[in-house]
Amino acid sequence: MAKTCVSESASLQASLSVVGALECVVRRCVGPEGGSVLFTKDTGETLITRHGQRILTSLHLDHPIARMVLECVCAHDRVTADGSKSFILLLATLLRGIRDSVNRQHKATWNLATPRNLANRLLAFCWKELDDVIDHCVVPYASSLFLLNGYRLEGRVLPALVRGYVAGRVGIGQAEILTPLLCELYNKVSDEQDHLTEEPIAFLNSNFSLLHITVSGLPTGRSQVVEGIVFARDWSVWREAPHCGPVKALIVSQCLDKPLAAVGENVSICFQQDWLLHSERIMEARLAAMLSLQAHVVLSSVKQPERMLEWARENSLAVLECMDSEQLELLCQLTAADTPPLQPMLRVVMLSFYRRLHPGGGGVAQLGIPCCGFPHAHTLVLCAPTAGALEQSMCASRGTFAMLQHLCHAVLRRTEQTSETHTLNDSCTRETERDGVCEACENHDHHDQCHIPLPDQSSSGQSRGPASPPDLWDVILKAGGVLPVGGAFEFLLHHSLLHCCNHGDTQSRRLLAEAILSMFRSLHSHKPRYFLQHHTHFMSKLQIMKLGHAVRELGSGSEFRLALRPEGPASLCVESVCSKHQLVVSVLQCVSRLLCVGAILYIPSLAQRPLTTCSEESEEENI
Amino acid sequence: MALNAEEEDFEWEPPTEAEMKVIQARRERQDKISKLMGDYLLKGYKMLGECCELCGTILLQDKQKKNYCVACQELDSDIDKDNPALNAQAALSQVRERQLAIQPLPEANGGSSSDGPLSITGLPRPEHCEGAASGLRGPLPSSQPTPIPVPSGSPCFLPPANSTLQPAQPASALTGSVQQHPALTHAEEAVLHKLRWATQELQHAASVEACVQLCSLIRGCADSLRSLKELRLS
Numbered sequence: 063m064a065k066t067c068v069s070e071s072a073s074l075q076a077s078l079s080v081v082g083a084l085e086c087v088v089r090r091c092v093g094p095e096g097g098s099v100l101f102t103k104d105t106g107e108t109l110i111t112r113h114g115q116r117i118l119t120s121l122h123l124d125h126p127i128a129r130m131v132l133e134c135v136c137a138h139d140r141v142t143a144d145g146s147k148s149f150i151l152l153l154a155t156l157l158r159g160i161r162d163s164v165n166r167q168h169k170a171t172w173n174l175a176t177p178r179n180l181a182n183r184l185l186a187f188c189w190k191e192l193d194d195v196i197d198h199c200v201v202p203y204a205s206s207l208f209l210l211n212g213y214r215l216e217g218r219v220l221p222a223l224v225r226g227y228v229a230g231r232v233g234i235g236q237a238e239i240l241t242p243l244l245c246e247l248y249n250k251v252s253d254e255q256d257h258l259t260e261e262p263i264a265f266l267n268s269n270f271s272l273l274h275i276t277v278s279g280l281p282t283g284r285s286q287v288v289e290g291i292v293f294a295r296d297w298s299v300w301r302e303a304p305h306c307g308p309v310k311a312l313i314v315s316q317c318l319d320k321p322l323a324a325v326g327e328n329v330s331i332c333f334q335q336d337w338l339l340h341s342e343r344i345m346e347a348r349l350a351a352m353l354s355l356q357a358h359v360v361l362s363s364v365k366q367p368e369r370m371l372e373w374a375r376e377n378s379l380a381v382l383e384c385m386d387s388e389q390l391e392l393l394c395q396l397t398a399a400d401t402p403p404l405q406p407m408l409r410v411v412m413l414s415f416y417r418r419l420h421p422g423g424g425g426v427a428q429l430g431i432p433c434c435g436f437p438h439a440h441t442l443v444l445c446a447p448t449a450g451a452l453e454q455s456m457c458a459s460r461g462t463f464a465m466l467q468h469l470c471h472a473v474l475r476r477t478e479q480t481s482e483t484h485t486l487n488d489s490c491t492r493e494t495e496r497d498g499v500c501e502a503c504e505n506h507d508h509h510d511q512c513h514i515p516l517p518d519q520s521s522s523g524q525s526r527g528p529a530s531p532p533d534l535w536d537v538i539l540k541a542g543g544v545l546p547v548g549g550a551f552e553f554l555l556h557h558s559l560l561h562c563c564n565h566g567d568t569q570s571r572r573l574l575a576e577a578i579l580s581m582f583r584s585l586h587s588h589k590p591r592y593f594l595q596h597h598t599h600f601m602s603k604l605q606i607m608k609l610g611h612a613v614r615e616l617g618s619g620s621e622f623r624l625a626l627r628p629e630g631p632a633s634l635c636v637e638s639v640c641s642k643h644q645l646v647v648s649v650l651q652c653v654s655r656l657l658c659v660g661a662i663l664y665i666p667s668l669a670q671r672p673l674t675t676c677s678e679e680s681e682e683e684n685i
Numbered sequence: 686m687a688l689n690a691e692e693e694d695f696e697w698e699p700p701t702e703a704e705m706k707v708i709q710a711r712r713e714r715q716d717k718i719s720k721l722m723g724d725y726l727l728k729g730y731k732m733l734g735e736c737c738e739l740c741g742t743i744l745l746q747d748k749q750k751k752n753y754c755v756a757c758q759e760l761d762s763d764i765d766k767d768n769p770a771l772n773a774q775a776a777l778s779q780v781r782e783r784q785l786a787i788q789p790l791p792e793a794n795g796g797s798s799s800d801g802p803l804s805i806t807g808l809p810r811p812e813h814c815e816g817a818a819s820g821l822r823g824p825l826p827s828s829q830p831t832p833i834p835v836p837s838g839s840p841c842f843l844p845p846a847n848s849t850l851q852p853a854q855p856a857s858a859l860t861g862s863v864q865q866h867p868a869l870t871h872a873e874e875a876v877l878h879k880l881r882w883a884t885q886e887l888q889h890a891a892s893v894e895a896c897v898q899l900c901s902l903i904r905g906c907a908d909s910l911r912s913l914k915e916l917r918l919s
Binding site: 082083084121122123124128 | 708715716718719720722723724726727729730731732733734735741742743746
């Protein structure tokens with residue numbers, strides 16, 4: 063029998079209870095100073111993690127609202143690889159804000175649908191106005207914030223981005239080691255060429271699972287980036303390379319002793335011995351054909367028979383078996399493998415070298431790929447003392463590249479759209495372009511508030527330094543794609559929502575602004591004084607920026623620290639604006655999904671229904 | 686419809702202090718429940734899709750498939766009549782105590798002690814406060830503009846006679862269905878008396894040490910009251 067739980071604003075109450083509980087779970091793990099959660103299974107396995115999505119998926123959640131929230135978090139994590147915990151915190155704060163707003167509402171206008179209407183209005187605001195607010199009131203300040211503090215980030219944007227991401231996810235020691243490694247991997251894969259496209263990062267992100275190996279039991283400092291592709295298998299037959307330089311390798315995808323019959327071909331066999339002789343003959347023929355190709359290495363995706371390994375030993379070939387087929391495909395793709403004539407089972411590739419590595423106890427195979435520009439394959443060898451720390455490092459590394467790709471994609475697309483707008487409005491002056499772009503600012507007074515003097519091309523060229531080629535990350539920095547960590551986005555968005563543009567849905571703006579700021583404030587509830595100082599500092603800098611003062615007037619050696627922890631410029635961390643933007647959008651969508659729920663029906667499962675057949679049988683027996 | 690809306694506009698008032706207390710206490714209770722639920726989730730409890738029948742909190746299930754309600758079994762607030770989160774009258778009485786402590790001593794009125802429920806404070810009660818309404822239903826004096834008719838020479842919140850305390854007790858006393866042991870009643874009165882005295886002292890306390898001691902006394906009184914209530918209900 064179904065039991066309904068319908069009461070006034072049932073969805074809001076239920077959502078608040080569920081999300082409140084989830085918030086208490088994740089709150090303790092937020093930020094670089096947060097803790098980790100230790101999960102233990104009945105089998106004795108333990109998992110130590112502070113990754114939001116991992117924690118949430120490990121909980122046992124049967125409540126439908128909890129499952130909905132979890133789905134939204136997972137979907138968000140797939141897109142940005144960031145912000146699962148912040149998602150829950152912002153969601154909780156926003157729901158409380160909606161509840162307070164509903165409570166304050168006039169009793170005559172309140173009805174059961176008020177929370178849902180509010181949620182729909184928030185969603186409408188998200189689609190129609192939020193993009194404008196961020197593009198025109200947040201992004202323009204982003205690049206100036208660094209100049210304002212005297213931090214020249216050109217050339218160091220990528221390490222700052224990676225450090226900002228990794229610092230909250232692994233321990234400090236691990237973060238210090240992992241950050242330069244990830245930057246090195248990116249630089250080497252992109253071959254340090256000036257790619258102003260997202261190809262290198264897209265390649266790294268999609269192939270990261272093939273371009274890293276994990277070694278447990280070693281100190282983290284032994285992690286390194288090596289050239290080529292490393293396969294997590296040891297050589298079955300090992301021979302040192304006879305000479306330096308490129309070697310030919312054969313890729314076999316089937317077992318060599320299985321005779322293949324072509325379609326239409328007849329094979330007549332009388333006895334089993336006849337069959338064995340037949341297959342032996344075929345294998346010998348194949349081996350002879352392979353020998354004629356003068357390869358030094360045989361790479362097989364399957365296990366080969368012992369006869370083949372003997373042959374390899376006799377003929378001084380190195381053999382690697384049971385290789386991962388995806389990695390093999392990548393190898394073929396990168397080396398442009400071709401199939402020799404008359405031997406359809408084989409593929410021939412050229413390798414620049416082949417080695418046997420010994421990270422830890424066992425051996426692994428390293429194959430070098432001839433370098434012909436991007437992508438120049440390199441592999442990240444991740445070491446950690448325990449499996450848990452290793453998994454954390456691996457998740458953090460994978461997430462870093464996903465986050466970087468999301469950032470590149472968003473900024474480059476926005477830059478393209480802006481450049482299209484520029485070409486379309488060639489005849490217009492720059493001021494009219496600005497006026498036209500900020501359509502929401504009807505009041506001319508707001509123009510000064512919304513726009514700051516954008517850095518001229520000439521001044522940016524001077525500040526860059528002589529003769530440095532344009533880096534993708536510097537372009538992203540200039541386009542306002544990154545902000546310092548520690549609340550810059552929250553403060554900026556809060557300020558923009560409240561003060562920039564007075565028309566539109568003011569209630570939604572105010573709700574969202576208060577939710578964002580109170581979420582950030584509650585994160586630092588244990589040090590409210592720092593939060594207030596930080597906020598005050600930031601607002602004063604914002605006022606200065608709006609008045610358009612030159613950077614030099616502020617004096618050198620500015621004491622303003624953007625992060626709540628005092629850090630020097632060498633360890634400045636930045637975060638991507640589009641991740642935060644996506645976070646706000648995802649939370650607003652989740653809120654509207656949650657509050658559109660009308661009633662929650664509980665239907666007991668089959669296992670709980672009482673069985674009536676047993677009693678009937680016993681009655682029959684008695685009879 | 687428009688006329689009705691205008692009438693309602695005139696009638697609408699911001700929430701009274703008692704209501705705010707109720708709202709605030711409810712929120713704190715909800716926060717405590719969330720925190721407890723979060724702790725249990727991390728211990729491996731499962732969050733079910735059902736709600737508790739008594740209090741409406743989401744149920745948890747442990748590994749032995751036993752259902753558990755954090756509110757009923759840990760916070761124990763749904764039977765606690767002194768909790769302003771759930772009983773508006775308790776909130777009202779809390780507010781009145783505080784107001785009496787703040788206000789100056791009013792002029793004496795000897796006949797006021799027979800006024801019954803309004804001897805504590807003569808402030809008009811909110812119409813929509815049902816708990817208070819049920820608890821204070823009784824002979825109302827026709828004019829209520831003069832505040833606090835109480836005997837002189839004593840702190841304004843101390844009723845001179847024990848009988849006037851009875852109607853101000855929580856609604857369970859008025860229903861008459863629960864028999865009260867006189868010793869328990871006396872004990873409750875004494876503890877309430879001390880609670881009120883401590884509250885008044887706290888208003889005037891100047892040193893931190895005194896405040897801390899008074900707060901611990903108030904906490905002790907509240908715990909004693911809770912135990913007395915449990916005794917009475919068991």
